[in-house]
Amino acid sequence: MKKILLTAAISTLLAPQLASAAEEVNVYSYRQPFLVEPLFNEFTKETGIKVNVKFAKEGFTEMLKKEGQYSPADIVLTTDIGHLVELSDNDLVQGVNNETINENIPSQYRDSEGEWFALTLRTRNVQSSKDRVGQLPADFDYMDLASPEWKGKICTRSGKHHYNISLVSSMIAHHGEAEAKKWLEGFKANLARKPQGNDRGQVKAVKEGLCDLAVSNSYYFGKMLENENQRAWAEAVYINFPGQQTSGTHVNVSGMAMAKYAPNDDNAIKLMEFLTASKAQEMYAAVNFEYPVKEGVKRSELVASWGDFKADDLSLEKISNYRSTAVKLLDEVKFDL
Missing domain, CATH: 3.40.190.10 (Periplasmic binding protein-like II)
Structure with a gap:
C-alpha cells in the first residue's frame, strides 16, 4: 500500500514536468x-x-x-x-x-x-551598372529585358532556378503563353553569357564589366552590402524596381x-x-x-533606403499555376544552353 501511495505521489509531482516536456x-x-x-x-x-x-x-x-x-x-x-x-x-x-x-x-x-x-517578401530586381548605364528609367519593365538595346548586356542565373521560374510564370499570367515565349527568346538573345552562378554572381559580373544589367533578388543586394568582400559589387550598381508603370515588381x-x-x-x-x-x-x-x-x-x-515600390498584386497562387508552363517554355527556347 505504501508503495502504491509513493508511486502515486511521484506521479503527481512529475505530472507538470511531463506535461511541460510534451x-x-x-x-x-x-x-x-x-x-x-x-x-x-x-x-x-x-x-x-x-x-x-x-x-x-x-x-x-x-x-x-x-x-x-x-x-x-x-x-x-x-x-x-x-x-x-x-x-x-x-x-x-x-x-x-x-x-x-x-x-x-x-x-x-x-x-x-x-x-x-x-x-x-523579396522582389525580383534588375541592377544596372552605375558607370555604364546609370539608374534605369521609371518606366523600365521586365518586357524591356528583351529589347534589342540590351543585346549582349544582361546576366542572370539559370532559368530553371525557382526564382526565375516564378518570374517567367508571372509573365505568362500577365501576357499569355505566346507573348511570354517571345519575350523569353528576346531575353535569351540579350544574355552576355550562358546563365550560371547565383544572384550575387550576376551583380559581380556587372562590377567586372561582363554585363550591364543583372537580374537578382533584392535581399542579395543587402547581403552584399554587409559583406566586406562583396560590398564593392553592390556599390557598383543601382537597384531598380521594374514594372512601376505597368503590373508592378514581381x-x-x-x-x-x-x-x-x-x-x-x-x-x-x-x-x-x-x-x-x-x-x-x-x-x-x-x-x-x-x-x-x-x-x-x-x-x-x-x-x-531602397525606396517604396508597387508590387505585383496578382496572387502568387495564380502565378504558381503557370510554373509547369514556364519550365516548358524555358526548355523550348533553350534558355540555359
Whole structure:
C-alpha cells in the first residue's frame, strides 16, 4: 500500500514536468539557422513551447513522403514559393483556416485553401551598372529585358532556378503563353553569357564589366552590402524596381505550411500565429534584408533606403499555376544552353 501511495505521489509531482516536456513543435526548415533560431528562441520564451528543428537545403518533399503518417514534422519553412507549391502538389500539407493568420497575411500571399502562407517578401530586381548605364528609367519593365538595346548586356542565373521560374510564370499570367515565349527568346538573345552562378554572381559580373544589367533578388543586394568582400559589387550598381508603370515588381516569398500529419498541431498553430505577428515579422524580415508580409510592419533601415515600390498584386497562387508552363517554355527556347 505504501508503495502504491509513493508511486502515486511521484506521479503527481512529475505530472507538470511531463506535461511541460510534451509542449513542443517540430519544424523542417529550408531556411538557415541564423534566420530562424532567434525567432524560435523568442517563441519558446513567450510560450514555453520547445521548437525542434531539422535543417536542410533540399529534400523535405521526399522525406515527408517516406515518413508518411509517422512523420514528426509539424511545420515546414521554405525559401521560396516553388517549395511551397511542391509540398501542396504532393499532398504533404494540410489546410489551416485561422483568423489571426488570415488577418496578418494578405490574401495574395497565401493559398486560398490555407495550405501555405508567405512569411517574408523579396522582389525580383534588375541592377544596372552605375558607370555604364546609370539608374534605369521609371518606366523600365521586365518586357524591356528583351529589347534589342540590351543585346549582349544582361546576366542572370539559370532559368530553371525557382526564382526565375516564378518570374517567367508571372509573365505568362500577365501576357499569355505566346507573348511570354517571345519575350523569353528576346531575353535569351540579350544574355552576355550562358546563365550560371547565383544572384550575387550576376551583380559581380556587372562590377567586372561582363554585363550591364543583372537580374537578382533584392535581399542579395543587402547581403552584399554587409559583406566586406562583396560590398564593392553592390556599390557598383543601382537597384531598380521594374514594372512601376505597368503590373508592378514581381515578388517572391519565403513561407510556411503545416505538415499533413502534424502530431503537435495545436502548438504548430501557435507558432504560425507568432511568425505572422508584428514582432516576429519585423525580426524575420530585418535579419535577411527582406520585406515583412504583414502590412504596416516596419522595414529595416537599409531596406527602407531602397525606396517604396508597387508590387505585383496578382496572387502568387495564380502565378504558381503557370510554373509547369514556364519550365516548358524555358526548355523550348533553350534558355540555359
